[in-house]
Amino acid sequence: MSTSRYAAVIFDLDGVITDTARYHYLAWKRLADGEGVHFDEAANEHLKGIDRMGSLELILASATRAYSDAEKLALATEKNEHYKELIATMSPADLLPGAVAALDTCRAAGLKIGLASVSRNAFTVLDRLGITDKFDYIVDAGTIAKGKPDPEIFLKAARELGVAPGDCFGVEDAVAGVASIKSAGMYAIGVGDPAVLTEADQVIPDLAAFRIP
Numbered sequence: 001m002s003t004s005r006y007a008a009v010i011f012d013l014d015g016v017i018t019d020t021a022r023y024h025y026l027a028w029k030r031l032a033d034g035e036g037v038h039f040d041e042a043a044n045e046h047l048k049g050i051d052r053m054g055s056l057e058l059i060l061a062s063a064t065r066a067y068s069d070a071e072k073l074a075l076a077t078e079k080n081e082h083y084k085e086l087i088a089t090m091s092p093a094d095l096l097p098g099a100v101a102a103l104d105t106c107r108a109a110g111l112k113i114g115l116a117s118v119s120r121n122a123f124t125v126l127d128r129l130g131i132t133d134k135f136d137y138i139v140d141a142g143t144i145a146k147g148k149p150d151p152e153i154f155l156k157a158a159r160e161l162g163v164a165p166g167d168c169f170g171v172e173d174a175v176a177g178v179a180s181i182k183s184a185g186m187y188a189i190g191v192g193d194p195a196v197l198t199e200a201d202q203v204i205p206d207l208a209a210f211r212i213p
């Protein structure tokens with residue numbers, strides 16, 4: 001039994017538990033430069049929570065020519081190979097402040113713990129961070145038809161945890177992610193700027209400020 005009114009918590013990974021945005025930026029930046037497309041840190045902000053092909057589409061939206069599906073796939077694969085090289089150096093030192101304490105607090109309170117990341121590298125990142133065994137269920141992004149802001153990924157996590165959506169809360173750093181939680185019918189904790197994450201039920205600066213609602 002949980003000591004909270006909620007029975008489960010579903011965490012996002014990138015930007016909540018660890019900061020991979022920098023690695024995504026470096027990998028997309030090299031690709032954009034190679035294609036002669038403008039891309040900067042501000043543009044990278046809009047890619048948070050957006051899946052790989054969706055991110056590529058946003059980057060290529062400012063390109064001066066059209067790309068075939070085969071070209072897009074090749075570019076996404078090239079970016080991912082570079083990204084994988086970058087995350088290979090990750091370790092538990094890359095856990096954000098409060099991340100492990102938040103997971104352990106949820107465990108001690110009797111909550112089921114899920115992970116809902118659209119990253120197809122989530123299992124690798126969790127392994128590098130050494131926290132895979134802290135989750136009861138991890139959504140495999142390859143099994144999801146629609147990325148965030150669609151509710152599918154949070155609904156799947158709740159279903160696999162055996163908990164009704166209304167008895168779950170989600171934790172997210174991205175606007176698209178908070179929208180996904182809310183449209184799944186869950187309570188949303190935003191991690192970041194309240195002026196940006198306006199749809200969240202509460203916003204905290206980082207997981208060091210995490211409290212079970």
Ligand SMILES: O=P(O)(O)OC[C@H]1O[C@@H](O)[C@H](O)[C@@H](O)[C@@H]1O
Binds near residue numbers: 024048080117121
């Ligand atoms: O390319 P991957 O590892 O499948 O990641 C997909 C997305 O995963 C999300 O978690 C990140 O916030 C996005 O920036 C990223 O594009």
Ligand SMILES: [Mg+2]
Binds near residue numbers: 013015049172173
């Ligand atoms: Mg995120």
